[in-house]
Amino acid sequence: MTYTSKNNNPKVISFQIRKSPYFEATQRYGCKSYIIYNNMYLPMGYQGMVNDYWYLKKGVTLWDVGAERQVEITGPDAFKFLQNLTPRNLTNFDIGQCKYVTLTNPDGGILNDPVALRLAKNHFWLSIADRDIWLWAKGLAQGLQMQVTIQEPDASPLAIQGPLSFNVVADLFGNWVREMPYFRFRETEIEGIPIVLARTGWSKQGGYELYLRDGKKGDRLWELVMEAGKPYDIQPGTPSYIERVESGLLNYWQDITDQTNPFEVGLGKLVSLKQEVDYVGKEALKKIKSDGIKRKLVGIYIHSKPLSQNAQPWAIECNGEHVGEITSAIYSPDLDKNIGFAMVDIQCGKPGTKLAIKIDKEKVDATVTSYPFIDNSEKVWAGVIR
Ligand code: THG
DSSP states (O other): OEEEOTTOOEEEOOSSSBOOTTHHHHHHTTOOEEEEETTEEEEEESSOHHHHHHHHHHSOEEEEOTTSOEEEEESTTHHHHHHHHOSSOOTTOOTTBEEEOOEEOTTSOEEEOOEEEEEETTEEEEEOOSSOHHHHHHHHHHHHTOOOEEEOOSOEEEEEESTTHHHHHHHHHOTHHHHOOTTBEEEEEETTEEEEEESOOSSSSOEEEEEESOGGGHHHHHHHHHHHHGGGTOEEEOOOHHHHHHTTOOOBTTTBOTTSOTTTTTOGGGOOOOTTOOOTTHHHHHHHHHHOOSEEEEEEEEOSSOOOSOOOOOEEEETTEEEEEEEEEEEETTTTEEEEEEEEEGGGOSTTOEEEEEETTEEEEEEEEOSOSSOOHHHHTTTOOO
């Protein structure tokens, strides 16, 4: 179905694509574009990519990330089943804690890289990236004959990100939120709206995610945050391509796919090969580890004029030989450099290695580097006594 908006830009709105509880609000606040993520609209920009980015880095921004759907796992075998889904050792997984995990297939390929939340002993959410994980989970549970229920709960994340996010969220919920450690959450409410409030988010500028547990209240929650954010000049925002590359956050389907394993993309620290930790893909990952990886994801500086958002899987050469592809690339205004990630043969993975990138008909020089490009760890931990 095609609508025409006031300024005559054609807008395509489909019945087939689901809308988050904040969708109307994002329209009202001038969202200019969406991508499709987990079969939903995910906002991609409001005031231009660079403006949105500076608001995130210097102020506070409100993001509709309702497309980060939850896969809920409950039942007597829930913990055991979740361990089967991920190579991360879940032994020390507290109630009220979040853990970044990978889900692997039998070949060790990554099916998703969700944030897992433990709500109770046998009650988990996987806050997933773009892929139908509930299908995989239901099939696996059936195959393993586990006593679990897998469903999509009514839970939609709304992210408040940026260095001033602490003030906004403290004004809304109380000063206790300032002491909440990174990757912890608490169940709370505001005006009777049930919320899981987590100190997480897909930026390294500091902030929170509010998982709304009543989809009918999306508009009210959005407006409550906007109102509280007024003194801090809060802006509507979205996950930022530039900021997440600067901060070394990887994007599923872009830097990670089911053709990449955790060791290749620097997530080996999330893989346990201990005997007591058992999961799909373990044998493959053991072999990959003992054989050694053949390629790896590296940071790259691309020495060309500022890139816009149209990076492609450009081919990479080293001494005239094809050695890999670009997975992300963007101009960083803060660093005044083109930065990105590339999957390259292991012998080209050392920082300082000189590469050539084939951008259309041109060849552009690039240099391998480590990532993150900017270390923002102090920002995400701000206020927390460690
Ligand atoms: N929040 C929620 N759901 C999500 C995302 C999110 N689903 C999709 C996508 N993002 C999942 N991917 C990531 C990737 C990285 C991180 C979170 C989700 C992340 N990583 C930190 C890092 O790499 O330094 C922290 C890792 C850690 O402490 O273990 O935050 O953002 N709800």
